[in-house]
Amino acid sequence: MSDALEKLLDEVREDLGTKEARSVDWDQVDERVFARIEAQAQEERRAEKARFAPQRRRGLAMAAVGLVAAAAIVAVVVGKTGEPGAEEVATSETAGTVVSFLGDPVLVDGKPAGTGATLRLGDVIETRGGQATVDRPGKLTLTLEPGTRTVVTHVNGALVLALERGAVEAQVVPVSSGEAFAVDVAGSRVAVHGTHLRVARASERDARVVVDLNEGVVAVGEAPRLGSVVGTLVNAPAHVEYDAADPAGSLKQTHDPAAVRPPARTEMVATAPPLAFRPEPPVTHPAAPAAEPRPESHPSSGMASKPSSPAADANAESAVAAAVRACMANRPSADNVTVVVSTTLHLDLFDDGSVRAARFDPPVAPDVNACAAQAIYRERFDHGGAAAIRVDFSN
């Protein structure tokens, strides 16, 4: 390169575009960028709602709802009916069927619904003084406790309920990937892959959410616009409390079985296979030492501070990393696709080295999360405190 060009480039590097970048009207650009992003988000929300909007609404239920429901719920229903194109979208699945109730009959969209009533997307379900059991054959059975009001917001694949107040207890058949059931509370979500849990909220104005988990794993986080929730993984047995406005920052959990509310004694319809949470067979990665079996049940005295743990493992970090990689390797993918993942697993450990909480940063796919949790919470480290495990994977 000539000296003239070298000299010129020195000047150009310093000057070309520098002044212009400074003179950009950033206030205007900022405003436009974020307005477009917000418009995009609204469009996605509209598309998502339209995807799951019902094929047709039933009769005059709207009028009844308008009379009895709280303003927030009215807003949900009115928004739904006004959705452009909603009538064209077919919804093949239902939320389930009311199979029994104790005390007062359940109200669906403000009208009494007896045994056999089918629940659909958009239904507002109220139990008043009674208690209702809903069955979604082969998928889940749920009990709505007295004083509960909830809205069915998603039915295709996963069932999602928006809990306005009260409590929902569910027994969910595990799914191999994705989420089977989720409860939204004021922008937060408790999502499950297969478990027995109860989610409670005192009232519409109360942002405190209480989750009791008897089996399996749940993810707690902000309700996503689309797809699966990315949040804190909680392993049973656990009693969790958090503020819906800040799930990540406020979440507190205890694994003391005595603190976990036992499953309701009410009839749970046995349409599902046995639901004892069984971890997948131990991963067969050569670096992963065979995991010791986890006790199937917890001490009935409920006095233990947390689930009993296997002996401390000096190689726990490599075992966990290997198990996570095995979970990634087991994900289905096309033959001609190379998957490369780099993440760090942050662990919060009890003093005896067993795992209190786990979080991937950056997050991994929900099914990897669920698969990995089974190995992570089985492991016991030879130290307490915290651990950060780098996991790199390539197929």
Added chain:
Amino acid sequence: MADEERLIARAAADDRAAFRELYNRHRSDVARLVYRMLGGRGDLEDVIQEVFVQVHRSLKDFRGQSKFSTWLHRVTVNVVLMHRRAARSRPVFADEPLGEVLAQGGDAGPDEDAERRERVRAFGRLLDRLADKKRIVFVLHELEGISPSEIAKIVGAPVLTVRTRLFYARREIEAMLGEEPSLAGLQLRFSKASGGDGEGES
């Protein structure tokens, strides 16, 4: 860097505050790069806007396999290219400036400063005459200081292709220097000082 990784992960999970922070950190660099590749001030703000909307839309697909800056450059380059293609298909009105920044005026300084500003403007005009592919690698390497291997990732071409484009871009710029009066003098001065024509390839 770990801080930026966390920020990116949060922004990808639709944390608007995290995205705003990322935006604030990178907007000036993006603006300068857009200006350099666009070949002028026209539509600068529209293109910057489009870059960040695209970044927001695509951030969830950013897997951290490359540096964030590389990925951001790739998005920026693609938006600029799309914009230039669209601009070429638009009719140009006779009184519309052809992407050239004319003297801003108002802050005339010493002669040397004025000459320097004119040289930078003239160089901008030369850049604009390069074909898109050559201009992009030239700007990324010579002005932004990015290595050919990194540029290869940004433009999605083999490193050898990037080096070839760079070679021809330099050669064309050298050849065009004499066509701009403010640059021809500079070329002449250096060629006299070195006693030759100053040709060389790095």
